[in-house]
Amino acid sequence: MQSRLFWVILLFLFSSGCHGPTTVEKNNEAQTVFQVGNRLQGWYHETDQDDHYLDKVQPIFSKRCVTCHGCYEAPCQLNLQSYQGVRRGYDATPIYSMTRFESMPITQMNDVYPLSKWRELAFLPVVANDEEPNRADHAKHWDSSLFKTFIEKGSQYNQPGFPLMGKKLVKLQKDFKDSNNSQCTATSEQFEAHFQAKNPWNVVTAEKYFQETSVNGKPSGAGMPFALPAVTPEEMAILNTWMQNGAQGPSEKAMKHLQTPHNPEVIKKWEQFLNTGSNQGNQGNKGKQAARYIYEHTYTAYLHFDENKGEYFRIVRVTKMADNSEGEIITKFPYQLPEGVTQFSYRLKKVTEAIVQKKMIVWRVNDKRLARLQELFLGQPWPKQVPKPRYDSSNPFAYFAAIPAKIRARFLIENADAIIGAIVQGAVCIGSGATYGIRDHFWVWFLDPDSDIS
Numbered sequence: 001m002q003s004r005l006f007w008v009i010l011l012f013l014f015s016s017g018c019h020g021p022t023t024v025e026k027n028n029e030a031q032t033v034f035q036v037g038n039r040l041q042g043w044y045h046e047t048d049q050d051d052h053y054l055d056k057v058q059p060i061f062s063k064r065c066v067t068c069h070g071c072y073e074a075p076c077q078l079n080l081q082s083y084q085g086v087r088r089g090y091d092a093t094p095i096y097s098m099t100r101f102e103s104m105p106i107t108q109m110n111d112v113y114p115l116s117k118w119r120e121l122a123f124l125p126v127v128a129n130d131e132e133p134n135r136a137d138h139a140k141h142w143d144s145s146l147f148k149t150f151i152e153k154g155s156q157y158n159q160p161g162f163p164l165m166g167k168k169l170v171k172l173q174k175d176f177k178d179s180n181n182s183q184c185t186a187t188s189e190q191f192e193a194h195f196q197a198k199n200p201w202n203v204v205t206a207e208k209y210f211q212e213t214s215v216n217g218k219p220s221g222a223g224m225p226f227a228l229p230a231v232t233p234e235e236m237a238i239l240n241t242w243m244q245n246g247a248q249g250p251s252e253k254a255m256k257h258l259q260t261p262h263n264p265e266v267i268k269k270w271e272q273f274l275n276t277g278s279n280q281g282n283q284g285n286k287g288k289q290a291a292r293y294i295y296e297h298t299y300t301a302y303l304h305f306d307e308n309k310g311e312y313f314r315i316v317r318v319t320k321m322a323d324n325s326e327g328e329i330i331t332k333f334p335y336q337l338p339e340g341v342t343q344f345s346y347r348l349k350k351v352t353e354a355i356v357q358k359k360m361i362v363w364r365v366n367d368k369r370l371a372r373l374q375e376l377f378l379g380q381p382w383p384k385q386v387p388k389p390r391y392d393s394s395n396p397f398a399y400f401a402a403i404p405a406k407i408r409a410r411f412l413i414e415n416a417d418a419i420i421g422a423i424v425q426g427a428v429c430i431g432s433g434a435t436y437g438i439r440d441h442f443w444v445w446f447l448d449p450d451s452d453i454s
Contacts, residue, residue, distance in 0.1 A: 053083060053242070053249050053254075058083070058250075060239065064228075066356050072427050076092055081354040089118065089124050091124065108330060126147040128247060148239075151224050151236065154223025154231065158228065159229075261311060262311060267308075273370060273373065276378065288388060294315070297422075298419075299316075300426070301314070301362070302355070304363070311350060313348040313349060316329070317344045318344060318347050319345075326345075326347065360425070376410060382402060406449045413446060420444055
């Protein structure tokens with residue numbers, strides 16, 4: 001027993017000592033995982049069609065903006081990983097607050113809300129587009145839009161030579177680091193004037209703000225991108241033309257192509273496995289429990305298939321909508337279901353937004369992995385009676401009790417990279433607050449179920 005326990009511990013010290021794959025896996029990842037041609041350039045060059053937003057505009061956001069504007073508490077909640085975030089706009093309400101006692105409404109980017117819903121949730125536009133109520137004004141007001149103001153001031157004040165140690169700039173950087181609340185309040189005068197103006201396109205010139213943050217009249221680095229070199233004249237021209245023409249998003253045809261897997265048969269096999277128990281009544285409870293266990297441990301992961309190079313997918317839950325289409329289920333925690341939802345299916349949703357490294361938790365899967373999961377969860381008997389999944393508890397040890405401990409432990413062991421990745425990575429902008437207790441190298445201990453004296 002001691003010898004077996006020693007080898008179990010040694011295995012995990014080897015595989016979990018530091019987040020990351022083995023050397024061989026890293027070499028394979030370099031050849032496949034990071035071939036993401038639709039992330040920065042040429043989103044839609046796989047066909048002979050062009051899409052101005054995907055080919056010209058989004059690559060600028062992906063290259064210059066998403067490092068800050070690609071996480072939960074992005075400045076002013078402005079997310080620029082996709083047109084959906086541009087369309088949603090910004091909200092000065094801080095995501096994290098030490099003085100707020102009630103939880104704020106969920107505003108995840110997966111929420112496919114109509115624009116009116118985002119406006120009800122206090123999100124305000126950064127650009128004028130065809131969807132806004134006063135759409136006819138966008139040509140008139142694009143020049144004073146919040147987005148253009150900050151990018152333009154970046155071109156003016158963030159040219160080479162701006163001082164990185166100017167007192168005002170250092171204060172802004174310190175505020176940014178010390179308090180999530182300051183990410184929007186650094187421009188409180190401008191936002192206050194914007195709120196009072198009643199017209200969503202009229203933004204009071206930020207000249208005073210930028211002049212105050214300059215040093216002896218020299219460039220301050222306080223424009224956008226914040227404290228970084230300005231966008232190039234060519235990039236500025238692309239953004240100006242896009243905004244002047246109504247800040248249009250990608251075409252429906254382009255998005256449909258982007259959302260379609262290159263190898264749909266591979267995706268179909270995995271979806272069939274995850275929905276094994278859907279149509280089997282109580283006899284399918286085993287499959288339902290297995291799928292739920294897999295989902296709740298990998299819902300943050302980006303699945304990368306050997307057969308679908310350069311593409312990533314997330315496991316999501318969907319339910320039938322009134323028009324018979326499928327809508328993604330959005331909940332605060334993965335173990336919850338919205339009130340009234342009793343039936344749902346698992347789907348693999350292709351990732352189409354710009355990927356940021358901080359939340360790129362890659363789970364490499366293939367036919368061999370699928371066969372192993374089928375054997376592990378469904379290929380052996382479970383000693384306990386298997387109830388249907390319950391969603392009235394937040395205790396996984398209770399609602400996963402029917403799954404034998406050996407199966408649960410073996411799944412965690414064999415997929416430790418994706419599991420531990422979800423601990424040390426995530427969609428937070430300032431990671432030090434979330435990972436202060438984790439060193440660069442840390443150990444994860446797994447208990448052999450056969451040695452569990454409890």
